[in-house]
Amino acid sequence: MNGIDERLRVDRSMVAACRDHARAVADGVYRMISGKTTVSVERTICRLLGIDGVDERGVPLPNVVSDYLQSESLVGDGAWYTLARITAATGCAPIDSARRIAAGQLDATRFAHIDAGHARELLDPHLVDGIARIDDARAAREELKAQYPHRSQPWLYVIVATGNIYEDTVQAKAAVAQGADIVAVIRSTAQSLLDYIPYGPTTEGFGGTYATQENFRIMRKALNESIRETGRYAQLVNYASGLCMSEIAVTGAFEGLDMMLNDSMYGILFRDINMERTFIDQHFSRMINAYADIIINTGEDNYLTTADAVDEAHTVIASQFINEAMAKRAGLPSRLMGLGHAFEIDPDREDGFLLELAHAELVRRIFPDAPIKYMPPTRHMTGNIFKGHLMNAMFNLASVLTDQSIQLLGMLTEAVHTPFIQDRALAIENARYVFTTARHLSREIRFTPDGVVQRRADQVLEETHRMLADVASTGLPAAIEAGRFAAIGRPVSGGKGASGVCETGERYLNPFADEFARRLDERREGDR
Amino acid sequence: MNGIDERLRVDRSMVAACRDHARAVADGVYRMISGKTTVSVERTICRLLGIDGVDERGVPLPNVVSDYLQSESLVGDGAWYTLARITAATGCAPIDSARRIAAGQLDATRFAHIDAGHARELLDPHLVDGIARIDDARAAREELKAQYPHRSQPWLYVIVATGNIYEDTVQAKAAVAQGADIVAVIRSTAQSLLDYIPYGPTTEGFGGTYATQENFRIMRKALNESIRETGRYAQLVNYASGLCMSEIAVTGAFEGLDMMLNDSMYGILFRDINMERTFIDQHFSRMINAYADIIINTGEDNYLTTADAVDEAHTVIASQFINEAMAKRAGLPSRLMGLGHAFEIDPDREDGFLLELAHAELVRRIFPDAPIKYMPPTRHMTGNIFKGHLMNAMFNLASVLTDQSIQLLGMLTEAVHTPFIQDRALAIENARYVFTTARHLSREIRFTPDGVVQRRADQVLEETHRMLADVASTGLPAAIEAGRFAAIGRPVSGGKGASGVCETGERYLNPFADEFARRLDERREGDR
Amino acid sequence: MSGVRPDITAIRPYGDTLDDGRIQMSFTLPMEASEQAREAARQIALGMGLDDVTVVHMRDLGEGFSFHVLYARVTVSVDASRIVVAKVTTPVLGFDEVNEYIAARYTRPVRVVGACTGSDAHTVGLDAIMNMKGYAGEYGLERYSGFQTWNLGAQVPNEDLIARAMEVDADAILVSQVVTQKEVHVRNLTNLVELLEADEARDRFVLVVGGPRVSHELALELGFDAGFGSGTLPPEVASYLAQTCVIRGTAATRADGDGGA
């Protein structure tokens, strides 16, 4: 990187072999999901077509439409085609169609079928509008960034989680004033399993604040104020994860978010969501993230909260290869792949820090262009806040020493409560101190050729390679079923949200996917 | 070290040139003090001859003797000769002579003079006894060490400072139980300027506990209990520093101390003690330390509490070369030279940690066999205990990364109060965490050939060389007068305790010095 | 001759001298950093009955907040001779001992159903106690021949947990609660006891709760039989269950009882 001598030797041919296996794994997944859609993908299309708001009972209109599609067995036709069919019959714009459906005033099954070209054309103005909203939000961010540049990496990433979006903004602004570069609003615990996005500003949440479009807007506005006050760009993060992956992705794209938690397997492993559902949703959500230029954050760090950080280090990297392969399929360039890993080795283990360096350095070398996201110690944190603060310092040091990109700051009260305002301030102070005093340490150091660090890195890469070869041969679903990731096994056909998966019919259309793909191709050409 | 590849390149010829200059500096000092003694050297001889206890007014008997010598203008004859002369006339053992002097019952000036051989012989049994006490104390330590070995370096060094020796023992034992390897009992502030050693156990002190023989004994006993309880050897430290350098050295030697703060210039610079007095006292004190196998701790760290740690880094190393040259003169082998330095760079300075590494590594490379003593951040510590705790962690990391030997632990409350019991516990926890998790990091790393660390080390060594060349040409007294060390200037003939310096006369004898020198020579031969 | 011999009836915090009462504190005030804020911090401490209060560090946090670090002296003391802490009193047995104990006294293995209830998805703690692998080198209940276990996992509604316990004719129910924000664990646990009581089934089970913020005392308060906190090892729970089910005469110890799956 940056013309600096390599601190660590990495077997490039083994890395290439890993990539090949991961590509094969992704191919298998894509074969599994081809010809399928989900209710949440359809709701996402609704949102892109301008459908928003809630009905009288508070049900979001995109859900009104998807419920209707399900109840009338029209999911196979898809939202676009059905809405176009309604437009053809009634002249209604999609939002009006949704309102009429909500009011029970419409029976689309009675309308005449139309051909694909006509369906495509009829709603084209709405497609243009929908994409323009994303373009505008992106342009606004670009403008701000040009005026108020980012600080150098590793970026300081903190979370707010009060449950009250207004209290969150106060804490977020305070954090930016203290030096945070990135603010993530943690979602309420229950939200990942909701099959809809709540509506409007919210002031009660549990262990976090609901992800809603209005909450996104309120927080974006607050951060934009902070940006002007501090003269530094501040990034906003939320979760395109759970049962509404792609819907939240588009909501975030509309409201100018900068990053989204988004993983190809997290929902399956940690939220027991159905595999097909997850694989389909993650694909469309990533197309949106890619188009909106939003960095994704993958969730490999979570593996090490349940599995041992040394024994299972290779599963993290194997998963990163898979996340990368899947993300490429969705059109995400490397610079938007915030692959996740974590600093979770037992603090009382002799030379544990050496192993952490090996892991972090290996990830950095394998994915040189990805904005790697490094997660702090959580598992071995205890009520001993003083020791916890030190563990976070060593984590910060590992980061600056191995050129990580996105540093999620550890809280000294990790084992006690969700962060107090001073916990966050102390975490920022911790990172700023370490990052300043050791700013260019990464350029100063080389690991000895046959030292513990180098040998450990070699070993983990080998184990990764072996695992990927296995997964490529059995296929990802079987590997997940066997509990290869995070030591959690999930049955192929089980899990939540399975009923929201549907085969697409002959009439099915998703012109947004086509358009995103086309434009992403163009952009890639332009990049060359 | 240990066959490990060198992390840093050090210009060996420049180091050799520095040593040559330092030797010249020491030669100059020794020319200045030759043919001189001090009241405290004479009191030390008294103690070695078995004189202890206090008179009716509480004046220590060694002081009774030295006061008598001064009042009768007998300092030039010295304590040994005068006591031998009394023995010749009265048959009194030295302790009885001292008691008689205290009682005003004796006028030595009336006794006949005797020849040197006779004087030497008369007190020889007392010499044998005195030295045997040191030998016994040393043997007892050796035996304990053989049974309960030291932990590996860096050793964890903590201080206790309650003022009450009994409360100190409780805190010391708690510290050893928590993992401390070394306990220093800080002296009461005022003690360094007392021209006597207080007597007996003491329970009131100011910012520290008086160094007395009884206090040494009480603490040694407490630590020996700890050693048996924990199965690890624990070292005891006090201060052979101030106006009673050599007297305290012998007291510590009798009571089995392991280390002594002892510097060739500290008293001059920081306590405004007269130069000649200091140079004479330090010589004899170091002979005793050497003979008793006690590690000295020099005080270069103090320079950086008043002078800037970056600008003045070379003065620390120049002073270490001088301390080394003087210590060699007194017969101290390198393995007993605990040369001091400190981690005092502004925590908010970009890449400050890189500079600290350069300094620490340089000291380590220049004095490979010395048990380097590394002092913690003090100057930039504030009431922000959380940040302070982190600074101490980086200090601990610098230590384990550069193979330091003696780690004086930083307290998170450095800017607030003398250590509470939990402050010390947190400091030990801090060091143990960092030393464990990064145990063999020093073997893993090499500094890049033209990086900041390497270039900084080169620069400091050059500056050191230039400074030593200067000091060698002007002589040390002139350099001190000019404020070259710690930015503190002291006049050659000023300072406290000057009246305690005296020319030795023809009859003067110090058979202890001769005997120590002889036996140290023998030991060196034996070592080969 | 020792310096420190504390009076157990009047225990006070200790800094470096017996009874000096020294403590450290830190907190945020919703005031920007200023001499006023520093004084407000001092007054908060005075309001707590402290004296010798020093604000050793104050830092502005932005948005009208300031952070304060204080040292002060506590003036109250505690009579530690009168502290009685509720404790699990059954002796802790070894792995084999537990199995032998059960084999000797029970008609069948002790049946244990466990779950993380409510919205709690933290399974690691419960798994540590229940699963084969166990925790810190100690096997979990599943490994014992004396136990038959059902670990229902995360986010289990209290109703489902009870239904399952009834279904398998369990002897004991283990509940894990890790999330404690806004006292949600207290609500969850109280609700479980209420449901059991409504079903008149409270006495059928030995009811145990665990989690990092759980104490035996809290468990008793909430109507549980025992509570296990941070760092609990599986044998402690196994020993407790083996011995308590006998005393309580749960299904496995009753001659007639062998219902369930």
Next chain:
Amino acid sequence: MSGVRPDITAIRPYGDTLDDGRIQMSFTLPMEASEQAREAARQIALGMGLDDVTVVHMRDLGEGFSFHVLYARVTVSVDASRIVVAKVTTPVLGFDEVNEYIAARYTRPVRVVGACTGSDAHTVGLDAIMNMKGYAGEYGLERYSGFQTWNLGAQVPNEDLIARAMEVDADAILVSQVVTQKEVHVRNLTNLVELLEADEARDRFVLVVGGPRVSHELALELGFDAGFGSGTLPPEVASYLAQTCVIRGTAATRADGDGGA
């Protein structure tokens, strides 16, 4: 619409919700780690009027001590609208302004004698204010044309300091006190004022004290004219002296006064 709008008349600590009263504490008890000790720690906090007390960490320190980390809720509040903090009120001027101010109003440079008194040997703070070099990029008093300074250094007995101030007919005396163990600074400072009063010389000098644990309030309490704490910059002191000596009419401002060295 903002979430947080604190009531200035009832300020409480803030964790993550307005008025949640959350604070962190840590201290040692002279009891070895045990459930009793944990409970004693909790009771100490209850004795301070706190509620919602959790001991989140307990550790044995050996020799019969245990260390505790607690979180708890403060129940008192402070009326911050009624806090009045004594402050140095003279405006802070720049380097040139101070010199011009003095040149315009005084018959000669203002004479300042400073010392670290008693057994205090910490000269860095006083040097920062008085010496040429100054502190944090700001020149010290010695550099100002408006001041003539005598820095007597460390461990100066109060008697010597007063004698010297008399001798040079000083306008102001600056005292530094860094060591505060067992309130030794309070004793030293009180003694200085008493000695000055005994000499009926208290009014001759503007009397200033500084040090990291000094506040203006404490200084006034002890009979000084001003106190300067941690992080004081030389211009603050220079401005204060320049303006105060005029008001107080010290030697340098009196037409007749040009005694001394």
